[in-house]
Amino acid sequence: MSIQNKIVLGIASFVGIMLLGGWLAINEPARMEVFTRQWDGRSIERGAELYLNNCTSCHAVDSLGLAGYAPALKNPMLFRDSNPGKVANDRFKDLQRQRNDLQALVDAYNSDLQQRPTVEARRNAAAEGSEERKAAQAELDDIDARIRAYDPATEQKLADLDVKIMEAQAEVEKYKAEGWEVTRDVRLKELNWAGGLRDYLRSTLISGRPTSGGLWGGNIMPAWGQAAGGPLRNDEIENLVDYLMNYASEAVKLTPNDVRQQFKIAGEGAAAVDKITLGRSVDVMTLDLSGGDPAAGKTKYEGVYGCVACHGAPGGAAWEVAPLPGTYTRVVDVRLKVAQFAGYTPEQYLAESIIYPARYVVAGSAVQMPANFGDLMDLQDLKDVIAYLATHK
């Protein structure tokens, strides 16, 4: 081959390589996107295999849960942002509160109308220029001012509100019929989980739920991640997370009635008792925490609220919780020395820890304690549990 032909052919080759390289580069973002999607698909497939071989004996093949073993994972309470039953119930409660406020206005107006002739008579009876007359006149002026300020449409508003309340109540009943527990929040909110659902699934898969035995008849979810001593590698945990996340579109369409087993939470039985609970905004520093009964506290600690499920077990690498023995001494000797607890009594510290577990987290432990004890306990419960804890010196 002549040197000229070689040069021409060589140049053609290199131009070809450059054109192909350019074409490749232009298509590269699309290729990476396709590859990513395909790889996501494979991750779901591998997750499905892992689920089938490791998880079905407790969570069931259809992921709807098994009584006595584990809750449903294809579960609207896991995948929905909020519990529609609770939303409806909150609205119902809110409307009721509004109605009560309006009713109070109407009642006050009627009372004013009733009182006015009496006050007027008292004024007329009093001597001109006397102090008594002046006082009665002032009272009368107040009553007249209130009567003038009264919105005559209030009663109509009240009637409108009653219609809305009826509708809201019907909606609540509809959700109740679908199985929504109207006082409970969705799983992540109930657990006060700060991250997203993926993080929650990943974290739970890796560490397991060592405390679940207390709720599921001794069936404990073990740690699955190698990081926590389990059998699965990180990529396998991710495969499982991808598989579970793939339930999202189906799960949000379900109602709790479609689900075999719902999530359980420590102390959920206590919520059913009709009592004035502390709520989630109570100031523990204003509470009188004395007078608890340690024996009743023990029952509540171990039974009603299931605190023992976590705090009764020995601590481990995967999950760090404060152990029950020595609680009171630890609070006095260690926790109250922390600057932010200046002025606290041990009882107040314990009360805050129970009602607001996330306010102060001891380094090295994760906030896994449910933040709903304010909704479950009344003051006496709190006193009793604290009194019981005070016996653990």
Next chain:
Amino acid sequence: MSVLPFPSFLDDIKEKGVRKAVLELVDETVERITAGMNIQDIREALRGDPPSRRPNPRLTPHADAFWMHMRPSYYHQAVTGIYPTFRLGFLSTFTFVIEIITGLFLMIFYTPSPTVAYENMINIMTNVPLGQFIRDMHRLGAEAMVVVVALHTIRTFATGSYKKPRQFTWFTGMVLLVLTLFLSFSGYLLPWDQLAFWAVTIGTSMAEAAPPEIIGTSVNLLLRGAPDIGAGGLLRFYLLHVFLLPMLTVIFLGVHYYKVVLHGHSLPPRLEEVGQDTAKRVPMDKRVYFIPDVATTEVLWFGLTLLVMTVMCIWFFHAPLETHANPNVTPLHTTAPWYFFWLQGLLKLGDKILYGLVVPTVLLILFFIYPYLDVAKSRRYAHRRFQLSLMLVFITFMLLLSYMGTAKWGVQTAGDQEIVQAIAPMEGVGMVRGMVWDEWVNGTYCTSNLEEDHELPLVQWGATLPNPILLPDTTQKVICQKVPEGKMMELMEEYKHLKEKWGKDLPNVVAILTVTDAQTDLKRIDLKVMWNTPELDANGKPIRNADGSFKLKMVESQFNAKGEQELDANGQPKVFMVPQVQSSGKQVFVSRLSEYQNVGH
């Protein structure tokens, strides 16, 4: 006048004018870079004109430049064609250079640790622009390098070019052949997928066979860094792959090239008198200068080969990536890399030490010292019939051994597993995953009849099935459905074909495929094979009755063949003797997103 003690560029401009001064400066710079050739010389060379000045400027780079001094300044015309070299030596170096360049890119995105290596691979494929292409090039270059270097060795043997005075060149070439194999093998482990992990486990376990035991286990420990391949082994293979072996290769490549320049390319045997070596005495009229002829040819080959590799890597060749390495799961039909199939084949012949160690070692030593043993002077083909026959016998032998090394030969796997493996392999795609997703139709289909709904002929009455149950539940009657036309029918026909191929020793075998929805856009495919247990003879072969049918193993059961239970006079369940029914199989999940049918691997 310049303040410098010599004339400056400005002085030049003043003296000669801008144009001339600049041109001269460029010319001078080019001459310095090429170590001897100015623009005019290059132009003449590329035009095919003879050099216009003496001494020949085209020879100066060979004397003065580092890279060029490794190349001869001229060749004998007889060795510049395709024959006798086939450019295999050049291609060997070319692939090595490709490996270094692409390897450097891959190194940027790779950490040799079992916890992240596989993740890195996924990242290279999904998140690094041109990552897949570079990886494909690296893998293709590695495979090509093994082929090219092996062919180069065969060619050198065939033309007798190893003979005196080139014995040591051959020796270094053998070192390079071994280094090439180990370079490729050490890279095999790095993706940390199942293919890598098990191929290297098999490869290194051969080292373990070396006697006495203390040597074998020590070598193994040294290679793997632990009794099994793990973090230590991966790091060691990585360091071998990116540091020690390339360094040795570069050193021996230098020696090899030096020896080639020293002795010249051996001429085709017919051109020389027997016993003569005239490679360094090239008559003037036979000389082909490196610059420009050989250089342009090499650049052309470089361009063409790179173009071919680029095309291959865009459309035809993709480096495999299987699932994450898992020491607990050995994929069915695991093999060593293909260039070690022959060794696996040898191992199947029997004694691990003899065939796995003694034979390869003796062969290797023979190869290294062959030029010193074969002292016959003639390189003529006609005089070397014995050697050439030996070569062909050896090549045939290697190909045969390689075939024996594959899973196709001498591997005993139960037929029921082969059926499932063939249609849905543990690693790779197979027909089930490769199915067009939208063609799946939920249902249960059996190879016993594709054309109409029918009852599954075998039932495992009263059996306890493992959890989770492999669908369908065959402890009760199962209705097999008519297979829909189209892809489902193609799939089931292949399934039936595989059942017939692998199920010869399984009486009344039926292969069942059950399609169900696992999630949105996720199908669960259960592949189940059922058969009656045959009675086996002392060799493990099924016993046949006089009419050619299988003799079936009978077992006690509380159910008769129709699945009915009966009570005897005492109210106890009657016991029947019925043929034993066995089943096996596995589940496969296929996501719509995976698009296996659009992926080559």
